[in-house]
Amino acid sequence: xxxxxxxxxxxxxxxxxxxxxxxxxxxxxxxxxxxxxxxxxxxxxxxxxxxxxxxxxxxxxxxxxxxxxxxxxxxxxxxxxxxxxxxxxxxxxxxxxxxxxxxxxxxxxxxxxxxxxxxxxxxxxxxxxxxxxxxxxxxxxxxxxxxxxxxxxxxxxxxxxxxxxxxxxxxxxxxxxxxxxxxxxxxxxxxxxxxxxxxxxxxxxxxxxxxxxxxxxxxxxxxxxxxxxxxxxxxxxxxxxxxxxxxxxxxxxxxxxxxxxxxxxxxxxxx
Ligand SMILES: C[S@@+](CC[C@H](N)C(=O)[O-])C[C@H]1O[C@@H](n2cnc3c(N)ncnc32)[C@H](O)[C@@H]1O
Numbered sequence: 237x238x239x240x241x242x243x244x245x246x247x248x249x250x251x252x253x254x255x256x257x258x259x260x261x262x263x264x265x266x267x268x269x270x271x272x273x274x275x276x277x278x279x280x281x282x283x284x285x286x287x288x289x290x291x292x293x294x295x296x297x298x299x300x301x302x303x304x305x306x307x308x309x310x311x312x313x314x315x316x317x318x319x320x321x322x323x324x325x326x327x328x329x330x331x332x333x334x335x336x337x338x339x340x341x342x343x344x345x346x347x348x349x350x351x352x353x354x355x356x357x358x359x360x361x362x363x364x365x366x367x368x369x370x371x372x373x374x375x376x377x378x379x380x381x382x383x384x385x386x387x388x389x390x391x392x393x394x395x396x397x398x399x400x401x402x403x404x405x406x407x408x409x410x411x412x413x414x415x416x417x418x419x420x421x422x423x424x425x426x427x428x429x430x431x432x433x434x435x436x437x438x439x440x441x442x443x444x445x446x447x448x449x450x451x452x453x454x455x456x457x458x459x460x461x462x463x464x465x466x467x468x469x470x471x472x473x474x475x476x477x478x479x480x481x482x483x484x485x486x487x488x489x490x491x492x493x494x495x496x497x498x499x500x501x502x503x504x505x506x507x
Contacts, residue, residue, distance in 0.1 A: 251273030251452050256452060263320060273450045273452055280446020286492055286497060290480055290492060293479075299311070301483060301503070302424055309336065310389060310390065312393050313394040313396075314375065315395060315396070315401070325356060329356065337384075338362070338385055339365070342369065363383065369395075369398065389420055392426060395412070423505070425506070429500050430454070432498065433459050459476060463476055466502060469504035471504045472504060476500055
């Protein structure tokens with residue numbers, strides 16, 4: 237996107253997570269500052285693009301599982317990101333056209349492009365809420381949410397590659413719990429998260445340095461810290477794994493290494 241085509245309300249001079257992720261996925265809705273930040277991070281973690289693509293594949297496998305095998309028909313996708321191939325409603329409605337999806341993101345660029353997330357099947361519904369996960373009440377009280385989802389019925393809360401933008405100081409676990417306590421029994425939570433767990437101490441140091449230089453605030457979490465998001469929930473098989481090993485649809489020899497992807501994923505049921 238060229239500087240002269242900057243939409244109103246967008247700051248192109250500072251890297252933003254949604255636009256940087258769009259760059260890694262091969263999208264066009266990013267600016268020089270996003271690409272620069274992306275390349276700085278890639279200098280410490282060269283397989284970041286692969287990690288982004290694998291994350292997207294996890295999202296799609298999780299939504300497919302929840303729709304086709306569990307029977308979920310409502311989705312709340314927080315940190316939805318810019319529209320990309322295989323958005324949640326496209327996957328879910330491809331299986332069950334009556335599926336209803338609410339997308340949430342706090343990045344103004346996602347709001348600019350949200351129309352592409354709203355092309356629901358006639359039998360289902362989609363909505364977009366411009367809100368910040370750090371203000372869960374704004375999400376929960378939004379008219380778009382109450383018009384689209386009935387939270388007294390099972391709903392899948394999706395936070396895929398989102399929680400690592402929330403620090404401990406911002407009470408990441410408390411924020412997730414606030415959303416989770418509104419979910420009906422039989423609801424699900426699907427999460428992925430960046431981790432340093434799979435890397436050697438030398439490689440960890442390189443990633444941390446590049447991450448700090450990249451200008452986007454980020455919080456890596458260990459498997460133990462990630463597991464705390466699921467306390468009191470029933471993990472779906474195979475539990476907490478590298479995203480590449482979570483209900484994979486390709487044999488092991490075709491999957492990237494857990495080091496190159498360095499993301500944890502899991503899906504759990506609210507009892
Ligand atoms: C790496 S992208 C992931 C997009 C999508 N979930 C996926 O996995 O393909 C992270 C998204 O989370 C959003 N995000 C980060 N912090 C957020 C916050 N506090 N509230 C809402 N969205 C947030 C970013 O704007 C970005 O679109």
